[in-house]
Amino acid sequence: MPAVMSTPRSMELEITGKCNLRCRYCSHFDSPGDVGIDLPAEEWLKFFEELNRCAVIRVCFSGGEPFCREDLRELIEGAVRNRMRYRILTNGTLISEEIAEFLASTKRCESIQVSIDGSSEEINDSFRGRGTFKKAMRGIEFLKSYGLPVTVRVTIHKKNLEDLENIAKLLLDDLQLPSFSTNSASYMGLCRTNPEEIQLTAKEQTRAMETLLILDKKYKDRIMAMAGPLAEAKIWSEMEESRCMNLPSKNYGGHLTGCGCVRRELAVRSDGIIVPCTILSHIELGRINRDDLRTIWRHHPALRSLRDRTNISLQDYEFCKGCAYIEYCTGSCPAMAYNLIGQVNHPSPDSCLRRFLEEGGRLPEIPS
């Protein structure tokens, strides 16, 4: 396991809980992170000074929708003043030319991730709301015209499953973006209200995996995935290959090693509560400007326990009993496990290869 860094290298900051949209699968609303309080800019600016002292090199502004904050400029200037670079996760609909010009002038923007789910208004707007496609595309154009590093996140769900090829064409051929990333709608936040209308079944996931692998080959290295069908297609295929060839386990497989984030970064909710990750918002570690970040990072029992998950063997779980993939499995994301079964220290059923196959899923051939 990689060692724990001396201080967090980067921080994700939910600078607002507000958003101008209500996407059907939003992971923020109706989650423990949806606290309904936004801190004033002064609090964030004071915290940035602590981040500077802790040698944190990057902040990621998220929310909610970061551009809902009228004082976002002030916050960005604060991050710049405190020797940090920044990223922004946004729905893109509130980005004006003036904002793009400002972001470019800071010269510290590492990436702006805009959410786009479809190649057309009809598909994109089905879950993201009417008019969002046009507005987000206009936002992307502004960002591009100022040479900002734009990237797109495509969340895969029932409505855009058959549009993936068109999306790739739109983003990579027409808009000429260097890359985009994919994930799938997860059982979190608003998605929990009617998951069967949003989330992919095992068969649909198989279809998404097949399509994405073909696109991945066509657009070499330009489609990214840390989770979702493309990531799973690659990880699961490797697990299956290891099993068939009876290869020894590697990277301490067979243990809950699926999350390395807590060794590198932390997050802050919009009310200033420090949490391990924006999707583990129920684990409260302290409050900014009241508790010492360095002390939390090094000594908080909840963080230590999350880092020590890696010592827990999958053999200990009834859920994993008799699984042929156990030695090659990492248990995946603790937040997903928590959302599905209410336990952080448990393998995530959502990323379980055995379960996927039992439900009728199939591993696609990796195109040669």
Next chain:
Amino acid sequence: MMHECSLPTINPQVVCREEFDGWAILFDPDSGKAFGINPVAVRIWKNLDGKTKKEDILQELKSSFSEVPENIESDFVDFVRDLVEKGFAGYEV
């Protein structure tokens, strides 16, 4: 005043993230460039204040670290030149 023998001073915007076993990462937020440095280089970095003399830094290295190589002076000069070329340090004018 600048002299040929004077040492540069660190770029105050560069972040020095001290990590494991005394190693560190120097990160320039303006360029986004970073590079890793060993414990000896970390000590040099901390002494590049535009005032401390080269001889004093070398002396400190020799007294603080065991097994300091013989050619430490040329390594020192190379490291400092590298910092200046990357914009991680500069000369006072």
Next chain:
Amino acid sequence: MNPILRDLDKLYFCSFEKGEIRAGDVVVIDTGLEKKVIHRVVSVNERGIITRGDNNYADDSWTLRSEQIAGKVMYALRGKRKWIVRGGWGGQIQSAPTIFKRKLLWRVHGILRPIYQGLVTSEKLGFISLPVKAIALQRPEGVELLLMLSGHIVGKKKTGEPWRIKPPMRLFLKESDLSEIVDRMNSLQSPRMK
């Protein structure tokens, strides 16, 4: 219309079918573009309706006809808080502190800015000599100068660009000192600082 209304507040408005438009009303203006504008009515006369945002220094450039007004804002909802948005005289009273603050700031700004500029140009405060120093950094596009004051960066200058100095530091620096730094840097472009 901050602080009475802010972005993302939920607004309840009704059309003017039954009432008349009065100065002080907060109205929804249909500009014909995608975005509607919410501003306050400043005056109503025979030529039309004049509006302005509470924080703006000038009236809106348009003179509106009543059919361009989609409605009058009655209530606003922010989070769980709901309040009445006053119109007419009530609206004028509700917005008075904001408008007073705006006028005051405008006045203060109008007085201070020429004084600041005058002080900068005349170098009257240049006798307070600040212990600044400059560091020259090698960048791919040329040498960048950082102006430092007790460990803090107070100014920057990139090759071919003017100095950018944080106010009010510029008051205490002489033009001649700044150009001397640049001259020194140019003369010292020794092999190592090319």
